[in-house]
Amino acid sequence: MDIKEFRKEAHSLVDWMADYLENVEKYPVKSQVKPGEILNSLPDSPPDYPEPFDKIFSDFEKTIMPGITHWQSPSFFAYFPANSSPPSLLGEMLTSTLGAQCMSWQTSPAAAELEERVMGWLRDMIGLPKEYTGVIQDTASIATLCSILTAREKITDYNINKTGLFKANKFAVYCSAETHSSIEKAVRITGLGSDNLRKISVDENYAMISDQLEKAIEDDIKNSITPLCVIATMGTTGSTAIDPLEKIGRICKNHKIWLHVDAAFAGSALVLPEMRWMSKGIEYADTFVFNPHKWLFTNFDCSAYFVKDEQALVRTFEILPEYLKTKEGDRVKNYRDWGIQLGRRFRVLKLWFVIRTYGVNGIREKIRKHLELGIWFKDCIEKSDSFELLAPVSLNVVCFRYHPPSINDETELNKINERLMDSINSTGNIYLTHTTLNGKFTLRMVIGQTFVDNHHVENAWQLIQDIVLLI
Numbered sequence: 188m189d190i191k192e193f194r195k196e197a198h199s200l201v202d203w204m205a206d207y208l209e210n211v212e213k214y215p216v217k218s219q220v221k222p223g224e225i226l227n228s229l230p231d232s233p234p235d236y237p238e239p240f241d242k243i244f245s246d247f248e249k250t251i252m253p254g255i256t257h258w259q260s261p262s263f264f265a266y267f268p269a270n271s272s273p274p275s276l277l278g279e280m281l282t283s284t285l286g287a288q289c290m291s292w293q294t295s296p297a298a299a300e301l302e303e304r305v306m307g308w309l310r311d312m313i314g315l316p317k318e319y320t321g322v323i324q325d326t327a328s329i330a331t332l333c334s335i336l337t338a339r340e341k342i343t344d345y346n347i348n349k350t351g352l353f354k355a356n357k358f359a360v361y362c363s364a365e366t367h368s369s370i371e372k373a374v375r376i377t378g379l380g381s382d383n384l385r386k387i388s389v390d391e392n393y394a395m396i397s398d399q400l401e402k403a404i405e406d407d408i409k410n411s412i413t414p415l416c417v418i419a420t421m422g423t424t425g426s427t428a429i430d431p432l433e434k435i436g437r438i439c440k441n442h443k444i445w446l447h448v449d450a451a452f453a454g455s456a457l458v459l460p461e462m463r464w465m466s467k468g469i470e471y472a473d474t475f476v477f478n479p480h481k482w483l484f485t486n487f488d489c490s491a492y493f494v495k496d497e498q499a500l501v502r503t504f505e506i507l508p509e510y511l512k513t514k515e516g517d518r519v520k521n522y523r524d525w526g527i528q529l530g531r532r533f534r535v536l537k538l539w540f541v542i543r544t545y546g547v548n549g550i551r552e553k554i555r556k557h558l559e560l561g562i563w564f565k566d567c568i569e570k571s572d573s574f575e576l577l578a579p580v581s582l583n584v585v586c587f588r589y590h591p592p593s594i595n596d597e598t599e600l601n602k603i604n605e606r607l608m609d610s611i612n613s614t615g616n617i618y619l620t621h622t623t624l625n626g627k628f629t630l631r632m633v634i635g636q637t638f639v640d641n642h643h644v645e646n647a648w649q650l651i652q653d654i655v656l657l658i
């Protein structure tokens with residue numbers, strides 16, 4: 188493909204992209220294909236000879252599109268959103284076009300310096316104290332892994348990196364029973380072992396019980412196990428429960444334990460001053476992560492990781508072979524040393540575009556709207572005789588189930604609600620997913636898509652009530 192052809196195809200692709208965004212609601216939100224359907228329609232071997240772009244694109248429309256779940260549909264209420272926005276897409280297009288690999292300052296000074304500046308903006312936007320420095324990671328999972336690795340190195344005077352874990356003390360890591368699975372994965376990868384992850388019980392709101400945390404820490408100390416790190420969650424995946432950060436922070440301070448805060452989804456709501464109750468006690472945190480790629484209109488991937496001790500992070504990860512040495516030394520930030528992988532995409536460009544296009548107030552308006560829609564949906568559930576809430580609604584996630592007065596058998600209720608969810612999703616009109624809370628099959632209504640509006644949530648509620656009559 189030469190540049191002339193690229194220009195022509197790119198123009199028509201941009202038209203296709205705009206049409207897609209305009210018409211995204213015409214597609215079934217959850218892909219309706221069966222396992223293997225796409226695979227079996229693809230040729231076994233690659234083409235030996237060039238194929239025209241027209242043909243490739245027509246196969247994309249015919250074969251690939253049916254297998255896409257439309258995360259950018261305003262009727263996408265599943266998981267947590269991976270929302271996007273037009274300015275983010277434009278930034279991403281430029282990132283791809285430049286194709287810059289931004290591992291060091293020298294490999295694209297603008298990428299490094301824009302990231303430094305925009306992460307400062309973002310820190311201020313969510314009300315984090317000035318002492319935190321930010322860096323973009325690909326995902327919250329990786330940011331948490333970086334945090335635990337840094338905690339591990341700092342406590343051992345950076346020795347495990349050198350000698351391995353063989354001679355190390357036995358360490359314990361603490362999180363709540365509702366914490367995201369990425370924490371356990373990180374504990375496995377860091378070599379600490381999931382047997383040493385203490386999953387602290389939660390209260391009736393699914394938030395960590397801080398007294399139980401303290402007890403677990405004291406028990407470990409009695410047994411000569413070193414408490415290494417606590418992970419507090421601001422907005423659990425199941426029900427957006429908020430762990431009591433201030434109490435947890437004080438415990439960590441008293442016992443000199445590293446504290447990481449996982450706010451992957453809920454962190455975006457901190458742009459609203461009225462939501463900062465969630466981050467009371469944040470000053471105790473050593474590290475904090477939230478994902479603009481979930482709820483800040485910036486397409487995947489873009490995870491904002493903030494650290495108090497920049498030097499500890501860099502000392503954990505830096506390694507400098509001859510071929511990576513550059514002359515600028517300490518005067519610049521080389522983000523290759525701020526995380527696991529060497530190569531880095533120019534991710535901050537899309538975030539910069541988003542923040543500038545909407546402005547802080549525009550972003551606040553959207554998030555506030557989502558919270559209001561969450562309250563509206565919660566009220567509908569509360570007013571209904573046939574549905575019930577299964578968790579407090581602290582943000583824009585409503586955990587609920589169908590529970591008519593005539594049925595009280597829990598096994599039956601679980602089965603009915605699973606059937607209800609499958610029937611709803613098979614309409615293609617909306618998409619929602621589930622979790623289990625207290626053994627109860629729980630439907631999660633997550634209202635955070637960039638363009639979701641009142642009528643999408645009203646239609647969803649109507650559809651749910653209609654389907655209930657059919658199952």
Ligand code: PLP
Nearest residue numbers: 326327328367369423424449451
């Ligand atoms: N932490 C929480 C609370 C989450 O809800 C999620 C994903 O939903 C993650 C971490 C993992 O996020 P990522 O996909 O960015 O690794």
